[in-house]
Amino acid sequence: MVIKDLKDRFHFKLLAGEKGLDNEINGLYCCDLLSWVMSHAKDGDAWITVQTHINIVAIASLLNLACIIVPESIEVDSDTVAKADEEGIPIFSTDINSFKIFTKFYEAGMR
Amino acid sequence: MGSNEKNTGIKLEYEILKDDFARAGEASSGIKKVLRQLGIDSSAIRKTAIATYEAEINIVIHSEGGKILVYIKPDKIEIIAKDNGPGIKDIDLAMQKGFSTASNRVRELGFGAGMGLPNMKKSSDEFYIESEMGKGTTVKMIITL
Numbered sequence: 001m002v003i004k005d006l007k008d009r010f011h012f013k014l015l016a017g018e019k020g021l022d023n024e025i026n027g028l029y030c031c032d033l034l035s036w037v038m039s040h041a042k043d044g045d046a047w048i049t050v051q052t053h054i055n056i057v058a059i060a061s062l063l064n065l066a067c068i069i070v071p072e073s074i075e076v077d078s079d080t081v082a083k084a085d086e087e088g089i090p091i092f093s094t095d096i097n098s099f100k101i102f103t104k105f106y107e108a109g110m111r
Numbered sequence: 112m113g114s115n116e117k118n119t120g121i122k123l124e125y126e127i128l129k130d131d132f133a134r135a136g137e138a139s140s141g142i143k144k145v146l147r148q149l150g151i152d153s154s155a156i157r158k159t160a161i162a163t164y165e166a167e168i169n170i171v172i173h174s175e176g177g178k179i180l181v182y183i184k185p186d187k188i189e190i191i192a193k194d195n196g197p198g199i200k201d202i203d204l205a206m207q208k209g210f211s212t213a214s215n216r217v218r219e220l221g222f223g224a225g226m227g228l229p230n231m232k233k234s235s236d237e238f239y240i241e242s243e244m245g246k247g248t249t250v251k252m253i254i255t256l
Contacts, residue, residue, distance in 0.1 A: 034222055038161050039233065062139055063157070
């Protein structure tokens with residue numbers, strides 16, 4: 001699965017990081033404790049989080065995460081968006097919750 | 112921010128400010144970029160990224176400010192995180208997973224889970240910490256290449 005599938009197939013709204021769209025997604029990870037994410041998320045994971053401050057971009061960039069998905073239409077800070085554009089980390093927004101996001105990935109064939 | 116030193120490898124130095132959440136992560140991101148450019152093995156980059164990120168966040172959240180020094184040598188990466196206080200009262204307690212003195216405000220942002228020091232220890236091959244109340248804390252980590 002490629003990151004831009006989230007836009008084209010799932011109709012998630014792309015908020016930032018357009019230049020990272022062609023990268024591959026290897027897995028899906030959901031957690032809001034940043035140190036836990038730091039030690040457990042894997043290279044190429046799409047990351048679901050309700051945290052929206054600028055630090056999530058640093059984490060995604062340090063771990064080579066594929067992208068960040070913010071569920072349930074939570075508003076994302078403007079400096080987070082600016083930083084994600086700079087670093088090329090795509091951030092998506094969707095109105096659905098984490099469970100439904102996982103369901104979509106499963107139905108799209110991710111295991 | 113890098114400078115070449117004869118035979119001792121590359122030295123990187125970053126100043127970390129107290130409570131500077133907006134810039135927290137910039138030092139570790141900068142370090143990672145340098146390691147990438149040097150073609151360092153990806154698992155060593157990941158370990159260094161985790162170790163330096165946690166050190167950086169700890170300095171931002173818990174200290175009066177400090178610095179992170181990284182020495183990239185042919186056989187290892189040495190990371191020294193040094194702050195200007197207040198110091199850790201009980202290091203054994205601070206090293207326990209889940210123990211944290213972080214404020215609720217910081218926890219709401221997803222920090223302060225009590226995993227910083229354990230993560231730093233786990234991701235380094237050698238880990239040393241010393242602290243003096245009123246003076247500060249120094250953490251030294253080595254990642255072998």
